[in-house]
Amino acid sequence: MSYPFKEIEPKWQDKWDEAQAFSAKNQDSEKKYYVLDMFPYPSGAGLHVGHVEGYTASDIIARAKRAQGYNVLHPMGWDAFGLPAERAAVREGRHPEEITKENVSNFKQQLRSLGFSYDWEREFSTTDPEYYRWTQWIFLKLYEKGLAYQADVPVNWCPALGTVLANEEVQDGKYVETGDPVERRNMKQWMLKITAYADRLLDDLELLDWPAGVIEMQRAWIGKSRGAEVDFAIADSETKFTVFTTRPDTLFGATYCVLAPEHPLVTQITSSEQQSAVQDYVQWAKNRSDMDRQLAAEKEKTGVFTGAYALNPVNGQKIPVWVADYVLMTYGTGAIMAVPAHDERDHAFAKKFNLPIVQVISSEKEIDIQESAYSGDGKLMNSDSFNGLSVAEGKAKVIAALEVNGCGKGKEQFKLRDWLFSRQRYWGEPFPILKDANGQVYPLSEEDLPVSLPFVEEYKPTADGQPPLARNQEWVQVTRDGKNFERETNTMPQWAGSCWYYLRFMDPKNNQAPFSKEAENLWGPVDLYIGGVEHAVLHLLYSRFWHKVLYDCGLVHTKEPFQKLFNQGMILAYSYRDKNGKYHHPDDVKEESPGKWVVTKTGDSVVTQVEKMSKSKLNVVNPNDVVAQYGADSLRVYEMFMGPLDRDKPWAQNGLVGVFKFLSKLWRLVNDDKGQSLLDDSEPTEEQLKVLHQTIKKVTTDINNLSFNTAISQMMIFVNEMSKTKTRPKSLIRSFVQVLAPFAPHIAEEIWSQAGGKGLVCLAKWPEHDESYSKADSVTLAIQVMGKTKAKLDFDADADEETVLTAAKEVGFVKNQLAEGKSIRKVIFVKNRILNLIIN
RNA sequence: GCGAGCGUGGCGGAACUGGUAUACGCACUAGGCUUAGAACCUAGCGCCGCAAGGAUUGAGGGUUCGACUCCCUCCGCUCGCACCA
Numbered sequence: 001m002s003y004p005f006k007e008i009e010p011k012w013q014d015k016w017d018e019a020q021a022f023s024a025k026n027q028d029s030e031k032k033y034y035v036l037d038m039f040p041y042p043s044g045a046g047l048h049v050g051h052v053e054g055y056t057a058s059d060i061i062a063r064a065k066r067a068q069g070y071n072v073l074h075p076m077g078w079d080a081f082g083l084p085a086e087r088a089a090v091r092e093g094r095h096p097e098e099i100t101k102e103n104v105s106n107f108k109q110q111l112r113s114l115g116f117s118y119d120w121e122r123e124f125s126t127t128d129p130e131y132y133r134w135t136q137w138i139f140l141k142l143y144e145k146g147l148a149y150q151a152d153v154p155v156n157w158c159p160a161l162g163t164v165l166a167n168e169e170v171q172d173g174k175y176v177e178t179g180d181p182v183e184r185r186n187m188k189q190w191m192l193k194i195t196a197y198a199d200r201l202l203d204d205l206e207l208l209d210w211p212a213g214v215i216e217m218q219r220a221w222i223g224k225s226r227g228a229e230v231d232f233a234i235a236d237s238e239t240k241f242t243v244f245t246t247r248p249d250t251l252f253g254a255t256y257c258v259l260a261p262e263h264p265l266v267t268q269i270t271s272s273e274q275q276s277a278v279q280d281y282v283q284w285a286k287n288r289s290d291m292d293r294q295l296a297a298e299k300e301k302t303g304v305f306t307g308a309y310a311l312n313p314v315n316g317q318k319i320p321v322w323v324a325d326y327v328l329m330t331y332g333t334g335a336i337m338a339v340p341a342h343d344e345r346d347h348a349f350a351k352k353f354n355l356p357i358v359q360v361i362s363s364e365k366e367i368d369i370q371e372s373a374y375s376g377d378g379k380l381m382n383s384d385s386f387n388g389l390s391v392a393e394g395k396a397k398v399i400a401a402l403e404v405n406g407c408g409k410g411k412e413q414f415k416l417r418d419w420l421f422s423r424q425r426y427w428g429e430p431f432p433i434l435k436d437a438n439g440q441v442y443p444l445s446e447e448d449l450p451v452s453l454p455f456v457e458e459y460k461p462t463a464d465g466q467p468p469l470a471r472n473q474e475w476v477q478v479t480r481d482g483k484n485f486e487r488e489t490n491t492m493p494q495w496a497g498s499c500w501y502y503l504r505f506m507d508p509k510n511n512q513a514p515f516s517k518e519a520e521n522l523w524g525p526v527d528l529y530i531g532g533v534e535h536a537v538l539h540l541l542y543s544r545f546w547h548k549v550l551y552d553c554g555l556v557h558t559k560e561p562f563q564k565l566f567n568q569g570m571i572l573a574y575s576y577r578d579k580n581g582k583y584h585h586p587d588d589v590k591e592e593s594p595g596k597w598v599v600t601k602t603g604d605s606v607v608t609q610v611e612k613m614s615k616s617k618l619n620v621v622n623p624n625d626v627v628a629q630y631g632a633d634s635l636r637v638y639e640m641f642m643g644p645l646d647r648d649k650p651w652a653q654n655g656l657v658g659v660f661k662f663l664s665k666l667w668r669l670v671n672d673d674k675g676q677s678l679l680d681d682s683e684p685t686e687e688q689l690k691v692l693h694q695t696i697k698k699v700t701t702d703i704n705n706l707s708f709n710t711a712i713s714q715m716m717i718f719v720n721e722m723s724k725t726k727t728r729p730k731s732l733i734r735s736f737v738q739v740l741a742p743f744a745p746h747i748a749e750e751i752w753s754q755a756g757g758k759g760l761v762c763l764a765k766w767p768e769h770d771e772s773y774s775k776a777d778s779v780t781l782a783i784q785v786m787g788k789t790k791a792k793l794d795f796d797a798d799a800d801e802e803t804v805l806t807a808a809k810e811v812g813f814v815k816n817q818l819a820e821g822k823s824i825r826k827v828i829f830v831k832n833r834i835l836n837l838i839i840n
Numbered sequence: 841g842c843g844a845g846c847g848u849g850g851c852g853g854a855a856c857u858g859g860u861a862u863a864c865g866c867a868c869u870a871g872g873c874u875u876a877g878a879a880c881c882u883a884g885c886g887c888c889g890c891a892a893g894g895a896u897u898g899a900g901g902g903u904u905c906g907a908c909u910c911c912c913u914c915c916g917c918u919c920g921c922a923c924c925a
Contacts, residue, residue, distance in 0.1 A: 002879090213844050213920075220843075220921060227925080245925060258925095301923080324923095331924045338925085344841090345923050415924055536920080591867095641865070643853055647846085648918080655852065658865045668880090701856095710854070713864035720864090782860035787906035789860060828905050833859050838905055 003667035005631030005746065012749040013115055021760055022066075022074065022117040026507070026519055029071035034523050035062050036502055036562075038531025038539070039077050041494075042103040043084060047110040048613070049621045049639065049651065050532070054568040056636045057645055057706065058530045059116045063742035064703045066117075067766040073523050075505040076111065076118040078104050078125035081132075082494040086427040089459045096427045096459065100127055110623065114632045115745050117762065122508045126497025127427075131504060133450030134514035135496055136432040138546065141553055143433075143443050147193040150441065153420060157185040162461030163424045184286065190422040190431065190490060194545045198222055198414045200559075201544055209564040211646070214536045221537050223415025228399045230337060230408040232257055232310040234269055235318055241265050241310070244332030244413055247339065248402070249394030252383040253360035254337035255350065257310045257321045258303065261285040262329035269321065271307025278304050278323055285325040301326055301349045312337075313407040314398070315384065324349065332413055340373065347373035358382060361391065419542065421493060426459045426468035428491030434478060435486050442485065451487070467491070498539055499546040502526050502561060520556055529562040532570070540565070566706065569647040571639070573619040576606040585618045586653070610650045621651050633744035634660040640708035640743060659712075663747055666719050666740075670728055670751055679755055684732040686773075691721040692732055693773035699739040700769065708743070715740055730755040735767045783808045784836040790814065801829040808835055 016022065037058050040051060062074035080100045089096040104125060111118070124131050142148045156165040160180035164187065175182055194201075202222045205215050227246035234240060243257065259266055261282045270278045281304040303324030310321050326345055327336050340350035340357040350357050359369040361378040380386045380394045389397060402408030422431070430451045432444040444451065454475035462470050469489040470476060478485045500514070507519035540562070547561040576584045576597055584599055589606055592598045597606050613620045626635045638659040642649040670678050684692070695718040702711035718736060722728075733755045741748035741761045752761035775797065781804055783791040790813040795804060805827060808814055817839055818824075826838035 211844095216844060217920060223924065225924080243925080247925075326923045326925095328924065336925050343925070345925075348923090413924080533919080641852090649852070652852065652866070654866050662865080664879095709852095710864080713854075716864055780860070784860085784906075787859095787904090792860060826905065828859090830859055834906080836859080836905055 003664050003671075003747070005633060005663075008750045009113070009115065009627075009632050009746040012746045013112060015749070015760070016115075016117070016762070019760060019763075020121075021762055022062075022072075022119050023121055024073040024075075024119045025071060026522060027071075028522065031070045032073070032523060033062075033065040033070040033528075034073040034502075034526045035065070035528045036074075036505070036526045036530070037076065038529070038535060039079050039498070039501060040107065041079050041082060041084070042100065042107045044088065044099070044103055046103075046106050047623050049623055049626075049635075050571050050613075052114060052623050052635060053571055053639045053645075054530045054532070055111070055114070055116055056639055057566075057568060057708065058528070059636075060640070060703060060708060060742040061528060061706075062117050063745065063762055064766065066762065067738070067741070067764060069765070073122075073505065074118055075122040075508075076116070076120070077123050077501060077505065078107070078127070079494065079498045079501070080104065080125045080127045081428045081497055083425070083427070086425055086459055089427070097127065100125070113627055114623070114636065117745070122505050124501075124504065124508050126429075126501065129450045129452050130511065131501075132429045132497065134504065135429050135492070135500070136449050136451060137446060137514060138500060138550070139429075139492070139496075140432055140443055140446070142192060142546075142549060145549065145552070147196060147549065148421070149191055149193065150188055151191050151418075152186045153189050153191070154184045155187050155189065155420070156182050157187065158182045159465075162465050163467075189420055192419040192421045192545075194419045194542070195414060195416055197545050197548050198224065198416050200548055201416075201541065204544075204548075204559055207560055208562070210562075211565065211567055214533065214540070214565060214567065217536045218541060221416060221541065225413050227411060227413060228395075228402060228408055229333065229411045230402060231313060232335075232337065233313075234321070235309040235311055237269070237308075239265065239269060241335050242333045243335045243337045244411060245337055245339075246413075247342065247395070248398040248408070249380060249386075249389075249391050250339040250342050250360050251312065251314050251337065251398055252380075252386070253339040253341045253358045254312055254319060255340060255356045255358055256319050256338045258324045258327045258336050258338055258349075259306070259321065260327040260329040260334040261323055261325050263323075263334045265335075266306065266323055269306055269308040274305060274307035278306055280304075281323060301345070301352055303349065303353065305353075313402065313405065320355070322349075322353075330417060331415065341369050342373055342375055344373045344375070419545075421496070422490035423493050424461060424467035425491055426453070426456060428493065429496055430469065430491055431488040433488040434480070435488065436483065495539060495542050499543050500550070502529075502543075503550075503556070514555075517555075524556060525558040525560060526562045527564060529565045530568060531565075533567040536567070566646070568645050569643075569649060570612065571621075571642075571651055572610045572648055573613045573617075573621060573651040574608050575611045575617040575619040576608050578604050578606045583616065583618045613651075626656065630656060630660045631663075631746070633663055633747050637663065637712060637743050641712045643709055645706050645708060662716050662719060663744060665723065666751070667747065669719060669722055670733060670754060677754055679728045679730050679733060682727040682729045684729040685725065685727065688722065688725055688727070688729065688732055689770075689773045691718050692735055693769045693771075695736065696739055696767050696769035700766070703742065712743065715743075737761055738764055738767050779832045781832070782834045783811055783814070784834055785814065785817065785839055787836060798831060801827070801835070804829065804835045808837065 035058050037055050058074065062072050066072045085096040085099050088099050126132060139148060158165050158175050158180055160178070161175065165175060165182060174180065202219060202224055205218060208215065225246050227244060228248040229242050229244055230248065230251065231240050231242050241259070266278065266282060301324065303322045306321045306323055308321045309318045311317070312319060326349065327334065338346035338349065340346040340355065341359045342361055347357065357370055359374070360380060360382045361374065362381050363374050363376060363378050367374055377391050380389045386394055386397055399408070399410045430453060432449060432451050434442045434444065436442070454469065454472040456468050456471040458471060459468050461468060467489045469491065476487050476489060478487060503515050503520065506523040507515035510516055543561055547556060548559065550556045551559055574586065576586065576589045578584065578599065584606055588600055589597050590600050597608050598604060599606060611617055611619065623635060634656060638656040641659055642655065672678055695714050698714040699711040702708065734752060734757050737748040737751045738761055745762060749761050757764065777797050778794055779797050780792050780794050782789045783793055791811040793807055809818065814837065822839045824837050825840050828836040
């Protein structure tokens with residue numbers, strides 16, 4: 001039997017609104033809690049069950065913390081700038097703002113229907129001028145601090161589209177969507193100097209309560225390594241170049257050097273005989289994208305000799321200089337010393353081009369250095385005065401020697417690169433920047449903000465390849481003090497708006513500052529941040545970077561923005577595919593016999609597997625459908641019941657039905673078929689109190705550990721146990737729905753009010769469990785022999801060893817063993833748990 | 841290749857700091873209710889075995905009175921990174 005969720009759910013959603021039940025107060029309180037969802041991009045496709053998972057988890061925490069007396073900040077907003085809306089605008093000939101507004105209103109309606117306890121008074125979108133005004137303001141701070149600059153950098157330029165593409169949009173030199181060719185081109189772009197914060201971004205990871213995997217990914221992305229820069233002079237010339245190496249101890253084993261194809265010295269040092277070969281190679285390498293280079297990494301090494309020789313600074317040896325694209329211009333100095341004996345890549349290259357391989361680190365094992373590189377530890381050899389040193393000592397001593405001779409120094413290197421911060425697009429934050437005729441840059445002042453997005457005829461680049469904003473020349477041309485300027489026509493990337501939104505939520509209406517000091521002091525940092533792993537690196541790194549800059553400006557009081565991070569797992573789904581590879585909708589298939597699925601209509605067999613939800617696989621579950629059929633409470637509870645929050649889990653419609661039955665059973669516990677209340681004013685029985693207090697205890701601790709699946713299982717036990725008893729004491733039911741409320745808030749409110757609860761259950765003080773009830777008065781002990789359980793016996797709680805031992809001796813197995821003349825050698829007794837007999 | 845995580849019934853999963861393996865849910869079986877079905881209720885339900893009993897948490901080994909839990913080796917799956925010198 002069903003319960004009337006269709007009436008209950010909208011009713012309580014309205015009551016929460018009327019009561020402003022979830023409004024966070026910007027006033028000092030003893031305890032605050034800031035629980036934040038990674039705010040969504042409001043796509044046209046609407047809310048996904050994957051969103052619902054994270055949002056339900058954060059909502060449970062928010063509701064529980066509120067009931068536990070915390071001042072809770074739980075906001076929601078929209079990360080609404082970005083490419084999809086702009087593409088839709090081009091396609092449909094509408095303004096992206098209009099499309100965004102529609103999508104936002106759809107998203108919001110969907111979120112509301114799920115009963116999330118957001119403080120909607122604090123809602124904003126990154127596209128609101130009153131928000132991006134302050135994004136621009138923060139950009140000016142970055143500019144003032146010298147952290148924003150323009151540079152010529154290679155980008156993926158697509159002539160057909162007239163825009164720059166992200167690396168992931170390019171494959172095999174083509175735009176993945178249309179197949180239009182893409183070329184690498186140097187363009188003047190805005191960059192943010194995130195590398196200036198590399199050390200702090202790395203070191204402060206230690207302050208965070210984050211999943212180890214995310215910390216590790218950030219650490220790898222920053223990629224700090226220690227080594228040395230070594231200068232190599234070109235033989236018979238004044239020219240020299242610098243290499244970076246992490247193995248200065250192997251300097252005597254350097255048998256050649258390699259420059260990246262883009263290295264500025266390549267043309268200069270190439271000998272006339274090698275001129276054309278080198279030019280051809282450089283040209284060929286230039287048009288290979290990063291992706292191609294990566295694929296090529298698994299294949300053959302390529303390269304060309306420049307004809308030039310370099311001098312090894314420690315022994316004056318003449319070694320050839322090559323050009324090869326296995327050396328990247330973007331890392332280190334774009335040049336390396338190659339030590340084939342102790343580096344796999346150099347070894348492969350040396351083998352291919354017959355370059356010498358000289359071992360300079362000894363190995364304890366017998367190895368053939370001509371066959372494979374040795375990168376392990378050992379003692380230096382073939383290295384003059386450094387022979388016999390360990391690798392670690394060798395590194396230090398060689399660096400010291402280089403520094404004395406002025407031809408090298410110790411150096412720390414990072415993989416992290418500066419952040420390419422401009423896009424040739426319309427739907428993003430305009431830069432608060434003017435340029436004069438000479439290209440000189442002038443930042444606007446605070447009073448000029450916001451620089452609003454102008455009207456344009458079309459959201460496409462101009463005919464001569466300028467960004468869309470250049471279509472509105474009235475906006476672009478600015479006269480100040482009689483001088484003519486042009487506005488910057490690039491816009492900021494989508495990341496910009498999401499870098500600091502958690503701060504704006506603290507003080508969203510402020511029109512004097514991005515947020516007040518008081519608000520930031522009250523709410524910062526975010527106590528719990530929930531979202532998907534897909535943001536493990538970029539969003540979280542960029543946000544941390546901006547936060548640290550704001551910290552240096554004295555605008556925030558914590559070093560880090562997000563104290564605790566939690567990544568929910570992905571919700572997967574079964575898909576059904578026939579032998580032709582065609583997918584079938586789950587409604588169109590049935591399980592004919594265990595494990596064997598067929599198409600219902602035709603009887604054709606299909607294979608089933610668990611995959612990511614996607615339209616093409618016909619396995620997408622739409623939250624709207626679930627809410628219509630089973631209600632928001634069922635959806636919320638099911639998603640939390642599926643399994644541990646951080647794991648990937650497959651959607652199972654039957655599981656959802658099981659949860660729906662649980663809520664229906666609860667409903668029938670207090671309402672009969674005719675809708676008459678079964679609640680009474682009786683005193684709860686001992687039995688009832690016991691299961692209630694066990695439930696309060698378990699649910700409370702499980703919520704703190706984000707173990708929602710086990711909390712729900714305990715609440716199921718409560719309902720099962722209650723249905724075996726005769727009375728329905730109101731006070732007991734009230735306490736139960738209080739702990740249920742964070743999970744299934746609508747049905748909890750309804751039953752709370754039926755049971756005579758005062759006000760809203762979501763605002764009622766969280767119940768405390770009474771230990772005297774939650775403790776069992778009889779226990780089952782396992783009687784083990786040699787650690788194997790032979791019997792289970794019931795005893796009074798805290799029964800002593802003697803009592804248990806006496807009973808154990810009467811157990812058949814034990815009795816037989818003793819009768820056979822065996823004796824008890826040792827007794828291990830753990831109160832209320834086990835009695836283990838060691839018999840010989 | 842490197843790094844991280846995971847592996848428990850037919851399925852999703854539970855098991856606190858080493859102490860009753862399989863809680864809770866699904867599926868399934870039998871019975872009740874019903875003209876019938878749905879829904880609901882009751883009981884059963886990991887494996888082998890008629891039973892006594894035995895083996896069992898990916899495989900193998902170790903520590904321990906006792907291991908899903910700790911250690912070692914291996915296998916499988918998932919994710920991230922990848923010519924970063």
